[in-house]
Structure formats: structure tokens, C-alpha cells
Amino acid sequence: MPTLSFKQITKRFGSLTANDSITLSLGDSEIMALLGENGAGKTTLMNILFGHYVADEGSIEIDGKTLPSGSTEAAIEAGVGMVHQHFTLADNLTVIENIVLGTESLWRWRHDMTAARRKLIDMSEAYSLTIEPDALVADLSVGERQRVEIMKALYRDARILILDEPTAVLTPQETENLFITLRSLTEKGLSVIFISHKLHEILAISDHVAVLRRGKIVGTIKTVDADRNGLAEMMVGKAVTRPRLESMEPGAPILTISGLSATSSNKLPLLKRIDLTIHAHEIIGIAGVAGNGQAALADVLSGLNRNYSGSLELHNKTLTDAGPSEFVARGIGRIPEDRHARGMIGDMDIWENLISEDLRSKKVSKWKTIIRKKAAIERAEHLIDSYDVRCKGPLAQTKLLSGGNIQKLILARALSPNPDFILANQPVRGLDEGAIAYVHEQLFAARKRGAAILLISEDLDELLSLCDRIAVIYQGKLSSALPTSARTVTELGLMMAGQTIQGSFESERDTSLNSNSEIHAN
Amino acid sequence: MQIELRDHTSLLRAGMAPITAVFATLVICSALIVWAGVPVLEAYALLFKGAFGSSFALKETFTRSIPLMLTGLAVAVAFRSKFYNIGAEGQLYAGALASVYFGTGFIDLPAFLMVPFLLLMGALAGGALLLVPVLLKTKLKVDEVVTTLLLNFVVLLMVSYLIEGPWRDPMAMGWPQSASIIDNGVLPALLAKGRLHAGLIVALLAAVLVWAVMRFTVLGYEIKAVGFNAKAAEFSGINVNKTVVYTALISGGLAGIAGVSEVAGLKGYLTLDLSPGFGYTGVAVAMLARLHPLSVVPAALFLSAIYVGADSMSRAVNIPTYIADVLVGVSVLAILVCVMLTQYKIRFRQ
Numbered sequence: 105m106p107t108l109s110f111k112q113i114t115k116r117f118g119s120l121t122a123n124d125s126i127t128l129s130l131g132d133s134e135i136m137a138l139l140g141e142n143g144a145g146k147t148t149l150m151n152i153l154f155g156h157y158v159a160d161e162g163s164i165e166i167d168g169k170t171l172p173s174g175s176t177e178a179a180i181e182a183g184v185g186m187v188h189q190h191f192t193l194a195d196n197l198t199v200i201e202n203i204v205l206g207t208e209s210l211w212r213w214r215h216d217m218t219a220a221r222r223k224l225i226d227m228s229e230a231y232s233l234t235i236e237p238d239a240l241v242a243d244l245s246v247g248e249r250q251r252v253e254i255m256k257a258l259y260r261d262a263r264i265l266i267l268d269e270p271t272a273v274l275t276p277q278e279t280e281n282l283f284i285t286l287r288s289l290t291e292k293g294l295s296v297i298f299i300s301h302k303l304h305e306i307l308a309i310s311d312h313v314a315v316l317r318r319g320k321i322v323g324t325i326k327t328v329d330a331d332r333n334g335l336a337e338m339m340v341g342k343a344v345t346r347p348r349l350e351s352m353e354p355g356a357p358i359l360t361i362s363g364l365s366a367t368s369s370n371k372l373p374l375l376k377r378i379d380l381t382i383h384a385h386e387i388i389g390i391a392g393v394a395g396n397g398q399a400a401l402a403d404v405l406s407g408l409n410r411n412y413s414g415s416l417e418l419h420n421k422t423l424t425d426a427g428p429s430e431f432v433a434r435g436i437g438r439i440p441e442d443r444h445a446r447g448m449i450g451d452m453d454i455w456e457n458l459i460s461e462d463l464r465s466k467k468v469s470k471w472k473t474i475i476r477k478k479a480a481i482e483r484a485e486h487l488i489d490s491y492d493v494r495c496k497g498p499l500a501q502t503k504l505l506s507g508g509n510i511q512k513l514i515l516a517r518a519l520s521p522n523p524d525f526i527l528a529n530q531p532v533r534g535l536d537e538g539a540i541a542y543v544h545e546q547l548f549a550a551r552k553r554g555a556a557i558l559l560i561s562e563d564l565d566e567l568l569s570l571c572d573r574i575a576v577i578y579q580g581k582l583s584s585a586l587p588t589s590a591r592t593v594t595e596l597g598l599m600m601a602g603q604t605i606q607g608s609f610e611s612e613r614d615t616s617l618n619s620n621s622e623i624h625a626n
Numbered sequence: 627m628q629i630e631l632r633d634h635t636s637l638l639r640a641g642m643a644p645i646t647a648v649f650a651t652l653v654i655c656s657a658l659i660v661w662a663g664v665p666v667l668e669a670y671a672l673l674f675k676g677a678f679g680s681s682f683a684l685k686e687t688f689t690r691s692i693p694l695m696l697t698g699l700a701v702a703v704a705f706r707s708k709f710y711n712i713g714a715e716g717q718l719y720a721g722a723l724a725s726v727y728f729g730t731g732f733i734d735l736p737a738f739l740m741v742p743f744l745l746l747m748g749a750l751a752g753g754a755l756l757l758v759p760v761l762l763k764t765k766l767k768v769d770e771v772v773t774t775l776l777l778n779f780v781v782l783l784m785v786s787y788l789i790e791g792p793w794r795d796p797m798a799m800g801w802p803q804s805a806s807i808i809d810n811g812v813l814p815a816l817l818a819k820g821r822l823h824a825g826l827i828v829a830l831l832a833a834v835l836v837w838a839v840m841r842f843t844v845l846g847y848e849i850k851a852v853g854f855n856a857k858a859a860e861f862s863g864i865n866v867n868k869t870v871v872y873t874a875l876i877s878g879g880l881a882g883i884a885g886v887s888e889v890a891g892l893k894g895y896l897t898l899d900l901s902p903g904f905g906y907t908g909v910a911v912a913m914l915a916r917l918h919p920l921s922v923v924p925a926a927l928f929l930s931a932i933y934v935g936a937d938s939m940s941r942a943v944n945i946p947t948y949i950a951d952v953l954v955g956v957s958v959l960a961i962l963v964c965v966m967l968t969q970y971k972i973r974f975r976q
Contacts, residue, residue, distance in 0.1 A: 118630060408861065429863030438861075446861045451854040460851065460862035463844050474842055 105168050106131050107295045108153075108184075108264050113162035115148055122148040124319040125162065130264065135286060135296040137306040137327070139339055140316035141536040142507065146299050149316075150266050154186050155179045166264070185257025189269040191249050193241045200224060200237040203256045220259075227258055231288055246393065247278035254285065265289065266297045271305055273394050276564065276597035283309050301339070303332050304565075315339055340537040347545050349570060350552075355384030358556035359525045363414035366400050374400035376580040377414070382525065382556040387547065388585050389571035390560045393600050397580040398560050399441065402529045405558065406438045407431035418525060432461045437523030437550075439514055441530045441560075443507065447514045450503030454495060455484035457502050458517050487516040492542070508539030515546050526550055526557045532566065544570060564593055578602045629970050639968045644914070647960035648928070654956050655949065662945045669939060676938025677931035683938070685820035689892065691923075691930035693718065693901065695829040696884035697908025698915060698922040699836050700752075704877035705917050706840070707853040709763070709870050711756060713774030714881040715905025716781035720755040721748030721885025723785060726793065726804045726896045729811035729889075740810040744886050745828065752882020753875040755781065760874035764867040778905065786898055795895065804896040813891035825887030830923065832880060837919040839876075849873050881905060910958045916965060929954055 106129035115123040123145045130136045140146050151157045153164055155176035164171040166182045193202050204220045224237055235251055244252065250270060257265055267286075271279045286296055286309060300306055306313055307327060314324045315338040323338050337343050364378040375397050382388050392398055403409040404416070407428035416423040418434055431438070440446035448457050459480045464472040468480060484498035493512045495505055502510065511531070518526065528547060532540040547570065551557055561567050567574050568588055575585035576599040583599060656666040677687050697714040704711035711717075724747040735743060759773035788804070795805040813824040840846035848869045851859040860866050884904060889896050911929055915921035936950030 118632070406861065407863070427863060427865075428861060432863060440861055445855070446857050449851055449855045449858045452851065456847065460859070460864070463847060463864070469844050473844055475844060475847060477842075 106165075107134075107167060109165045110149070110153070111163050111165065113149065113152060113159045113164070115145075115152060115157060115159050121319050123152070123159070126316075126319075126321055128314055128321065128324065130295050130297065132295060133290045133293055134312070135290055135298055135310045137310035137313045138297055138299045138316065139301065139303075139306055139313055139335060141301060141339060142534045143536070144316040144339075145319040146316055147268065148319075150186065150268060150297070150299065153179060153184060153266070180260055180262075183261060183263035184266065185254075185260060185262025185264065186266045187250065187253040187257060187268065187270060189272060191253055193249060193252060195242040196240070198238050198240055199235055199244075199252050199255075202241055202252060203259050207260065223259065224255070227255065231258065231285070231292060233285060245278075246273045246395075247275075247281060250274070250282065251285070254289075263293070264295045264297070266299070268299045269301075270298070271300065271302060272562070275393055275600045276593055277601055279305065303335050306335070307332065317341055336537070346537075346541050346569065347548055349387075349548065349572070352385045352551070352572075354386040354572065355554060357381045357383050358419065359558075360417040360420070361414070362417075364401075364404065364412060364416070365414055366404060366409060366412040368400075374580050375404070375412070378582045380558075380575065380582060380585060382558055384524075384554045384556055385551055386573070387551055387557040387559055387571045389567035389574040389588075390558065390577050390582070391564060391567050391574055391596050391600060392562070392577035394562055396577050396600075397582075398529070398577060400580070401577070401582075402441060402527060402560060405436075405527045406440065407436070429461070429464075432521075432523075435521075435524040437518035437521070437526040437555075439518050439526070439528045439531045441533075443510050443514055448502050448510055450501070452502055453499050454488070454493075454502055454505075454513065455481045455498040457513060458484045458487055458498075461517060462521075487513075487520055490520075491516040491546075508535050508542075511535060511539060511543060515543065519546060519550055522553065522555075523550075524555060526555050527560075528557060529560045530562070531559070532561075532563075564596055568593070576600055629972055632969055632971055643964040643968050644961060647957060647964040650960045650964070651953060651957040654960070655953050658949060658952060659945060664943045664945055669943060669945060672939040672942050673932070673935035675935075676942075677935030682820060683934065685817065685822045687927065687931045687934045688826060689821050689823070690934055691926040692823075692825040692829050692891070693884040693888055693904040694907055694911050694926035694930055695922055696832060696880050696887065697904050698911030698926050699829075699832055699919060700877045700880035700884070701908045701912035702915060702917040702919060702922055703836060703840075703849070703880065704873055705853075705912055707849045707870055707873040708856070709760070709873050709877070710771045711759075711774050711874065711877050712771055712909065713756065713759065713777050713905065714877075714884075714908045715901060715903065716774070716778035717752035717755050717878045717881035718885040718888070718901055718905050719781045719785050720751040720878075721882030722889045722896050722900055723781075723788070723885075724748045724751035724882065725807065725811070725886040725889045729807040730805040731808060734808060734810060737810040737812075737814075740808075741813060741824075741890070744807075744811050744890055745883055748882040748886030749879035750882070752880070752885065753878040755882075756874045756878030757871075760871050764870055782898070785896065789896060789898065793896075798895075802898065806895045807890045811890055812894065813887060821892060823887075823891035825891040828883065828887060829926075832883065833919050833923050836876070836880070840919060845869075845872060881908070907954065910954055913958050914961050916961075929957075932957075 109129040110126050113123050113126040114121070126149060138146050148157065152159045155174055155178060158174040171182055172178045194205065197205070200217060200221060203224060204217065221237060228235055233251055233255060235248065235255060241249060241252065254265065270282060274282060290296060298310055307330065310327045312324060312326045313330055313335065315322050315335065317339060359382045361378055361380045364375055365373070366375040368374050378401065380388070390398060390401070400409070404412050407426060407430065410425055410427065418436065423431070444450065459468045462468055469475050481498045488495060488498065491512045493509050493516065495509060502513070531543050535543065547557055559567065559570060571588050573585040573587050574591050574596065576583045576596060578600060579602065652670060659666050659669045677683055697718060700714045700717065701711060725744045728747045729744050755777065756774070759770045759777065762768035762773055763770045790802045793804045795803055816822045816824060816826060840849065848859070848864050851864055852866050852869045856866050888900050893900060907929060911922055911925045914925035914928065932953045933950045936947055936953065939945060940947045
């Protein structure tokens with residue numbers, strides 16, 4: 105008898121069928137990978153299992169017993185534990201407090217942790233998960249926080265563990281550690297559902313793979329019988345080839361960053377003396393674990409943060425004290441990290457969003473005051489056409505578009521003025537394969553015509569296949585940018601974790617910079 | 627029960643929302659009327675007659691809608707950029723103070739100059755008053771709801787001090803009121819009889835002007851962009867703080883004009899009961915109008931009709947005038963629910 109089985113689960117949101125009669129089963133001590141693109145229905149299915157949504161049709165059985173629908177309590181009671189992609193931990197509490205949170209009655213007289221502590225210590229021995237119960241969550245690394253999330257599920261006696269895109273925030277080495285943990289958990293009889301769109305991880309960890317596409321199961325296969333290309337084709341529905349980098353001689357220097365430092369509003373260092381020169385016909389990648397200064401670097405290079413020291417030069421002319429509009433006017437194209445929060449204004453129409461960066465230019469407004477709507481709509485029609493945006497037209501509301509089409513609009517706005525320098529911050533995060541290939545093609549086209557491109561990404565595979573040179577950012581310091589051919593995944597992974605490798609982070613290690621890691625060591 | 631987003635909102639459904647809301651309000655409030663022991667239909671008939679039933683009633687309804695249109699516009703503009711100005715009441719009094727200061731002998735111009743001059747001074751006073759909260763917000767991130775609301779009381783106490791002290795009209799037999807606006811500063815009456823004055827034209831022009839600014843200009847675009855998504859607006863190169871300051875100046879200015887219009891158009895002088903909360907009702911007007919400048923006109927007329935009609939109804943039958951406040955409150959809630967239902971649907975399961 106399977107531990108967990110989904111029987112004919114169907115869930116509709118209006119006209120969209122997010123899950124279309126999905127039948128799946130998971131056995132004891134098994135790791136099942138759930139593979140699918142964004143919007144394929146993976147998260148919906150897990151939310152139904154966890155009681156956040158109620159299925160329109162179908163049922164879920166755990167150990168042969170039907171799980172009451174729509175009840176998170178029942179799911180936890182039945183042994184389902186979920187580790188969300190975005191952690192749900194309270195930073196200002198300790199590990200043990202976070203783990204116990206929610207399991208105690210609010211109507212108790214005193215706060216007794218002895219039993220909880222004993223259970224936690226037993227657990228960490230049984231599953232060889234080392235964790236300091238009294239450490240503050242704020243002081244933990246991302247990998248450790250994830251371990252706390254897993255412990256939280258185990259503390260509630262989970263036997264089925266769901267991990268939603270667990271490796272998105274991990275370095276390759278941390279991912280390897282997670283896999284070791286997962287294997288030891290399944291040896292103890294736990295079952296795991298591993299949600300991901302990264303093929304090599306799925307091939308490395310799972311026992312079998314269920315592939316979802318547009319809400320339907322398109323196939324369930326044993327991992328030993330699966331290969332990368334076959335899975336990719338099942339996931340996308342057709343063979344998709346990402347464009348390849350043509351070799352090209354770099355041209356003249358376009359953007360020169362020297363001695364760039366920035367601090368946060370509460371005076372913590374974000375960037376430490378960064379030096380980088382990007383040439384025409386060149387894509388430079390910035391690798392690093394999220395939160396190591398990428399956002400601060402992107403803010404400076406988009407013109408949002410003028411509060412920095414050091415200098416930025418575009419074509420040997422300094423950019424100091426210029427804001428976003430001057431950046432755009434001087435030939436910088438910017439693709440922001442969060443396309444919904446920063447990139448587009450969802451409540452405005454498409455034509456309105458496409459003029460937002462040059463509102464006071466002659467093309468867009470008369471006397472910098474009255475908007476030339478007709479010209480703006482013509483521009484939108486032209487861009488929708490040339491960037492292949494699937495929409496009802498320039499007057500459609502932007503928030504109705506899919507993520508991929510919104511990203512195409514952002515590309516249209518940023519790239520159509522043919523900027524000399526392009527900042528692309530996580531340009532393909534959350535996009536489906538077709539859209540990813542499109543974004544990459546556009547970046548290659550810009551490189552070909554002579555643009556200098558800085559690509560910030562957490563996905564090493566993307567960086568290795570797209571970039572001429574790669575630099576690693578760690579706690580605000582940038583390593584030198586070496587040619588991609590001279591980099592290996594292992595080496596990059598170690599650098600992302602802060603290890604000094606010859607020719608990486610400038611010689612002496614600043615002590616204040618490592619204050620964080622010292623706390624862990626204690 | 628689950629709430630789900632609709633795929634699209636039909637025009638019919640969007641148009642029906644305010645009508646349904648008005649109807650729902652009347653049904654809900656009928657309970658109170660029954661409680662007061664008056665037949666519901668008779669009460670509503672009296673209310674309707676009191677608001678629209680005679681040329682006097684109509685004139686009163688229109689007269690009362692003038693300050694509501696202006697404060698409604700003030701709130702609608704500010705809320706559009708997510709600047710929550712709850713201080714239209716204070717800005718109205720600031721405008722009224724300006725009209726008294728400049729309109730009672732400071733200067734005497736021909737009427738065609740004097741009236742616009744007073745309106746301008748009132749707008750500047752209202753805008754200047756709102757500058758305090760807006761700078762506190764943009765420089766120090768102080769919440770504007772608190773500062774604008776509390777400034778209302780500051781201004782009201784200031785008015786009280788002035789009209790009981792230095793600005794008291796010596797000819798007013800000791801009543802706390804200011805001197806009267808000079809003849810050239812008075813907003814002319816629109817009709818031979820009744821109190822309807824040229825403030826109505828000012829308010830209607832303001833509505834059209836605000837609509838045009840919001841729809842056709844770069845400034846209007848920026849106000850909307852900042853309101854919808856300030857982060858994305860900033861990323862695009864819009865100066866968010868500057869936009870909020872401009873919005874506040876427009877908003878405070880409109881409320882200030884409402885004060886001038888009440889003093890120079892209706893009362894002739896300033897008293898402490900110049901406004902029975904027009905600034906606060908302006909929030910209700912703006913919400914009813916869904917922040918659309920042109921819809922502010924019918925929304926203000928509707929609320930004005932409720933107030934005028936309820937006054938008349940309470941005189942005829944034994945229902946306190948407070949029913950008007952209840953009607954206004956319920957209608958705002960009803961419109962919010964109805965608007966939500968145009969965008970979402972509720973599904974009951976099992």
C-alpha cells in the first residue's frame with residue numbers, strides 16, 4: 105500500500121484548470137521528484153495536499169485513509185510536513201523556539217522547553233542533523249535555516265516531507281549536504297516529495313520522477329530510466345534548444361566600476377571596493393548566493409542608489425549623482441530582479457508601461473507636460489510586434505499578462521533604445537523554457553551589436569552557458585572576472601561559500617566582513 | 627466560502643455596482659427607520675422630496691454639494707498617489723482663514739480679479755498646510771494619516787482663537803465670527819432666489835481640470851504610477867517624493883478652495899461651524915466616486931441629497947438627523963463591497 109496517493113485530483117481557478125485529474129502515488133522511503141515549469145500546477149497540488157486549497161474533484165489518501173480536505177491540521181496530523189521555498193522562520197527567535205512555535209497550547213501556565221529540547225536532541229542524533237538549539241535564527245546561514253525548517257516538520261512527526269524548490273537558495277555544496285540529509289531521512293522510513301525544475305538535481309536525488317505540464321501528469325518514470333533531454337522534452341512538450349554563445353573579441357571598455365562601496369541605511373557594508381570593467385561584445389556574469397550584495401550592486405547600476413563611494417564611468421564619463429532617468433538617457437538598459445514589484449506597474453496599460461522610462465522625451469510628451477498618447481500607442485504596437493508579446497493589444501492591462509510576456513515587455517522597454525550597457529538581474533527567474541531561450545537570444549543579439557552586459561544570476565548553469573567571464577560576489581566583495589572556460593562548478597561553489605581560491609577575493613580578508621561567519625563558528 | 631478573482635469585469639456589472647450599493651443602503655437602513663416607528667416608504671419618500679422635491683430643495687442640494695465636490699476631489703487626487711490625506715477639513719479652514727485675511731480689507735480689487743485672487747490665496751493656504759505632513763512623510767517617513775488628521779484640530783483651535791480674539795468682528799454683537807468679506811470678494815449668486823452661488827462653477831471646473839490632468843499629462847501619469855506601485859515608478863525614473871509633494875499641493879489647494887467658496891459664497895464670514903465635517907465627508911465622496919474626478923460630481927450630489935433630504939425628513943417625522951450620517955456610512959461600505967464583487971466572486975462549497 106502506498107504511503108500517499110493522489111486520486112484524480114482536479115482543481116480549477118475560474119477558466120484555468122491548475123490540476124487536471126492527477127493521480128500519483130508515493131511509497132515508503134521513496135523520493136519522488138515533481139518536475140514542471142512555473143505554472144504547471146506543482147504548487148497547487150502541494151497546497152491541496154497541505155489543506156490550503158480544496159480540490160474540486162478527487163481525493164488524497166495517506167496509508168489508505170482518506171485525508172479530510174481543506175484542513176492543514178489534518179494534513180499535519182497525518183504526517184505531512186512542508187518546507188516552503190521562502191522560509192517561514194522568525195528571525196528574532198532561537199532555533200528551538202521556532203521549532204516549537206505553534207505546537208504548544210496558548211493556554212499554558214509556563215514555558216517549559218525541557219521535553220521539547222530532549223525530543224530535538226534525540227531527533228538530531230537519529231537523523232544526524234546537527235543544529236544548535238539555542239542559536240538565533242537571524243545568525244544562521246541559508247543552508248542551516250533550511251535544516252531548521254526540516255527539523256520543524258520532523259518535530260511534528262512528519263513522515264512525508266515536501267520540499268518546494270529547496271535548492272534555489274543553496275550553493276552547490278549546500279545542495280550536496282541537503283541530499284545527504286534527504287538520503288538519511290529516507291533510510292529511516294520517511295518519504296519525500298522534491299519539487300524542482302532543475303534536471304540534474306532531480307536525476308541525482310530522486311527514485312522516480314513525475315512530470316507535470318499545464319496541470320496534467322505527462323508521465324511518471326523511474327529515475328534510472330530517465331535522462332536530461334528526455335525529461336526536458338516531457339516538461340516543455342517539445343524539444344527546446346537554448347541559444348549558444350558565439351565566441352567574439354571584446355571591444356572597447358564601456359562601463360568601468362572602480363572602488364565601488366556602498367552601505368545600507370543602518371551603516372552596514374553592502375559592497376566593498378568593487379572593481380570591474382565590462383567591454384563591448386562581452387557578457388560578464390556575477391555568481392553568488394542570494395543576499396551577498398547582488399541587490400546593492402544592481403541598485404547602484406540602475407541609478408536607484410546614489411549613496412555610494414567610488415566611481416562609475418560609462419564611456420569614460422562619470423555617472424556620479426545621476427538617477428534612473430539619466431542612466432536611461434545615457435544609454436543604460438536595466439532589467440530588474442523582480443519584474444512585478446519593480447519592472448512593470450500591473451495596474452497600468454501596456455502602452456503606459458512602455459513609456460515610463462522616457463516620459464519627458466520629445467517622442468512621448470509635448471512640452472514635457474502632455475502625453476502624446478497616439479505616438480505612445482504606436483510605439484507599443486511596434487514593440488509588442490517586434491518582441492513577440494502575447495497580449496490583446498497596447499490597451500490591455502499589464503497585470504493580465506503571463507510572467508514571460510511581462511518579461512518581454514521589460515526587455516522591449518530596456519533594449520529597444522539599443523543601450524550600450526545592459527544590467528540583467530535574474531532575467532529568467534521563474535520563466536518557462538521557451539521564454540528563457542527568448543531572453544537569452546535577446547541578450548546575445550545585444551552583445552553581438554556591441555553592448556556590454558552584466559548578468560546577475562544565482563543559477564550557475566545559466567552563467568556558465570551565457571557569459572564570457574564570471575566573477576563571484578561574496579559578502580559584498582567581488583572576485584576578479586575570469587574567463588568562463590577557466591571556471592568549474594566546484595570552484596565557483598566554493599567561492600560562493602566564501603572560500604578564498606587563488607585569484608579570487610583580493611588577498612587580505614577584511615575582518616568586519618566576516619563577522620557573520622564567526623558567529624556561526626562559536 | 628472562497629473568494630476568487632473574476633477573469634474580467636463586464637461594463638454592465640461595473641455600472642450596476644453603485645446602483646446596487648445605493649439600493650442595499652436603503653434596505654439596510656430601513657431597519658433603523660422601522661425601529662424609530664416610522665413607515666419606511668414614507669420616510670424615504672420624505673427624504674427624496676426634501677432633496678429633490680422642490681426648486682428650493684434642489685438649490686439646497688446643489689449648494690451643499692459644492693464643498694463636498696471640492697473636498698472629494700482633494701481626497702481623490704491624494705488617494706490616487708496613496709497619500710492618505712485625512713486633513714481636508716483642516717485645509718478647508720486654512721482656505722477660509724486666507725479668504726478672511728485677504729478678503730476683509732487687505733486689498734480691494736475689481737470683482738473679476740478679487741474672486742480669483744481669493745480662490746488662489748485659499749488654495750495656497752490649503753496647500754501650504756498640507757506641506758507640513760507631506761514633508762514629514764517624504765523626509766522622515768512620518769505617517770500622513772496621523773499628521774493630517776491631527777492638524778485638523780490644530781487648525782480648528784487656531785480658527786477659534788482668531789475669531790474670538792484678534793479677528794472678531796466688532797460689529798457682531800459679541801458673536802465669535804470674523805468680519806464679512808468685502809462686496810467685490812463675494813462669489814456671485816447663480817440664481818435670483820436661494821443660496822446657490824458661483825462656487826458650483828468653480829467646483830465643476832475643478833473636477834474637469836483634475837480629470838484632464840490625471841488623464842492627459844505627465845504629472846497625472848506620475849501620480850497614478852506612484853499610487854499603483856511606487857517602487858516600479860522609482861525604478862523607471864519617476865521622482866516619487868516630488869510627485870507626492872505636487873499631489874499634496876493640488877489636494878490641499880482644492881480643499882482650501884472649498885473653504886473660500888463657503889466663506890465668500892455662502893456665509894460671508896467665518897464661524898466655527900463653517901463646515902459640519904465637509905473634509906471628512908470628502909473621504910466618503912472620493913470612495914463613492916472610486917477616486918475618479920468626474921464621478922466625484924454625482925457622488926457629492928448624492929451625499930448632499932442625503933444630508934439635505936434627511937434634514938427635511940427629520941423635521942416632518944420623528945427621526946433624528948443622525949440617520950443621514952448612518953446612510954452615508956453604510957453607503958460607503960456598500961459601495962466598497964459592491965466594487966469588490968465586480969472584481970471577485972464568492973463561491974460557496976458543498
